[in-house]
Amino acid sequence: MEILGLWLAGFFTLSLFSFLYKDNPFYGLAEHVFAGLSAGYEVGLVYHSVILQQLVDPISQHWVNATAGDHPGFHIMKIGFLLFAGALGVLMFTRFFPKASWISRYPLAFVMGNTAGIYLMSELHGRLIPQIAGTFVNLLNPLNLIIFFGVLTTLIYFYFSKEHTGLLGGTARVGIWFIMIAFGAHFGYTVMGRISLLIGQVQFILIDWLKLIKPG
Amino acid sequence: MRLARPVGLLLLLILLLIPELLAANGASSVETGWFRTYRINAVIVAAVFSAAVLYYTQRARRGDKLFVRKIAGLDEVEDAVGRATEMGRPVLFIPGIDEIDKIDTLAGLSILGRVALITARYETPLYVPVRYPMVLAAAQEVVQQSYITEGRADSYNQDMVCYVAGEQFAYTATVNGYMMRERPAANIMMGAFYAESLLLAETGNAAGSIQIAGTAQPEQLPFFIAACDYTLMGEELFAASAYLSHEPLMLGGLKGQDFMKVLIIAAILVGTFMVTTHLGGDWMRSLFEVR
Structure with missing residues (x-):
């Protein structure tokens, strides 16, 4: 077996x-x-x-x-x-049951409404407020400048109520650079993780299944 | 109104049972109190946010023009569906792979409603594979409602939205197979995505589909940016439904969030100044302390 x-x-x-x-x-x-x-x-x-x-x-x-x-x-x-x-x-x-299917909207509405309410408070309490406090940094430390400007410019990028032109546009462009640098780091990190998964699966084929290589 | 009496009775019952509940948990009401006062900061932020949303929703309902800047990618949704119509090929919409209790999934379903309106208008085939039964039910409701709104109730087919598989990579394998066999003209992926994001986006790219993706999962965004034609990043996904629909309720939410961002920026500027100059930085931090 x-x-x-x-x-x-x-x-x-x-x-x-x-x-x-x-x-x-x-x-x-x-x-x-x-x-x-x-x-x-x-x-x-x-x-x-x-x-x-x-x-x-x-x-x-x-x-x-x-x-x-x-x-x-x-x-x-x-x-x-x-x-x-x-x-x-x-x-x-x-x-x-097509004639009674409308009743299923009640549990759906309950779950959706509940989700929105629970997430609002948990996100405020767990993420938003601690992150605001975490951005109160001493700007005399050069590394803190990156955190400070990174957060501010990224927030401005996600501001939808004004066209991104002039000073606001320039700041948002700096924000997108911060975002892209973060994405680049994520990309590299995840690719490394995927390669290790591939290595594991190739080891399974060559060592466990076909027994072409003896485990070291 | 018919529900008011039973709901009232239920609330009364719960109130009567609260002392019992506290006693059974081994804590008296004197020790715990009714409110966790150290969480008052979260309540204040929630109250300000809610007030802002209500204010802007009222303004939108009154007909005030509320400006929302252009979000690159969203305007392409209609073009992508138009392309699918011209090519006689389907539109594939993936509302993420998470449960209905994920905000990203709700945002994805909201956008699905708009996409279904367009596919109903052009009579373009739509295929929505889902991973969870609750998402299946919600997505079917959303798509059906869009077809009814567009006056095409007879074109709606329940199988447009179908359950595929509960396991993450079984779902991905099936959707990838669909992409290569049916070659949809447009793949729209909006919701919560995880390790399967690159597998889906790369396969869609290989199948020659125009791809528009959006997620609030920062770890997956780089893959969508690399493999899709347009990507909605983070909050753009949540803003999308308001941008597309211009419904007062959604616009109010979006404007309320923008108002909060202004307040957050102001708080950060003040807090950072106080910390840098040692003028009450600790006090400022204590206002935002959470336990």
């Missing part, structure tokens, strides 16, 4: 690499197997990690605690919240 798994992994690795030449039946096979497997895996994953772990098990636990007389109000309220969330999930299934 282990050998079969090794050969399948090798075959599908080469099938996916064959896309570098052009689209072909081997790539098509690997693509469909990959997509099908991942869809099946997701079903199992969601059932165990969401439906069981985050809904059924907590409801059972709270019910046991409530019936044991340990702060029953608290546990009943928790069960209510969990059932509310579960009911929202069930409402998504109304999409299968």
Whole structure:
């Protein structure tokens, strides 16, 4: 079984690499197997990690605690919240019935509205305010000048209420230079990471699968 | 109004149960208090931001002209769809690969609505592969609404938006295969992208599609810039829907953000001056301290 798994992994690795030449039946096979497997895996994953772990098990636990007389109000309220969330999930299934599919907009609206509200505060608290404070730097240090001008000019680049001409345009152009330098650094860093992934996969083919090279 | 009574009862129930909740968590209301006062700075910023958004939304609703500068790339969306129509090939729209609870995905869906309006108008085939069921439902709603708005409800087909795969690279492999087989004339990628960004953008480039991408993930932007014809960077993605639609609500949000940027720039200038000159720099920092 282990050998079969090794050969399948090798075959599908080469099938996916064959896309570098052009689209072909081997790539098509690997693509469909990959997509099908991942869809099946997701079903199992969601059932165990969401439906069981985050809904059924907590409801059972709270019910046991409530019936044991340990702060029953608290546990009943928790069960209510969990059932509310579960009911929202069930409402998504109304999409299968054209006449009732409009009901599925309620859970969607709930998630979208919730997302916007939660993110607003978490972004303010976690990112925006600390970053403002982090930019209060002593300009007598030359390195701090880079931080100061980098933040200011980049902010100005993302200002949409005025045309980027004159002084504002010049400052925004400096901002785009800062952005591009940062992107260049990201690009190099990520390419290095991808090359190490490629090396790992080539090692798998040559060492683990084909055994053409003995591990050092 | 029919919902007011049950919602009120629910809120009352929660209020009655709060002491129980605090007691069960092993903390009394005296110890914790009702508010975390050390987070008042975040509340003030949120209040100022919300007030600015409401103010500008009201102005936009009154019909005041609110200027938004040109965002390179967005004007090309209509041209790209026009090109697809002339070539008789589809438009591929990828709303990122993250869940619906990601702001980037919401921005992507908002732009999808505008793109679907144009494809509906020109009767251009549209294909939207998605990675998560919730995004599938939302994207189907958005596209259907656009086709109805454009008076082409009969042209809408639910399969325009389809679930592909839940695994990141299974999704990417399938979309890449679609790009090479169907050769869409335009690929529009707007949303949250991760390690698959270059794989998608390079394949689209090899397929000869015109590509417009936008994401707020700074690690992925360099790849889009390298492989796409136009790229929306960071906040340009969030500004895009307001720019395209000119709807008062969205314009209000965009203008409110710009107002906040002015305040932030002012705060940085003042704070940096105070720190550099040692005139109350620590006090200024303490105002922005978060715990």
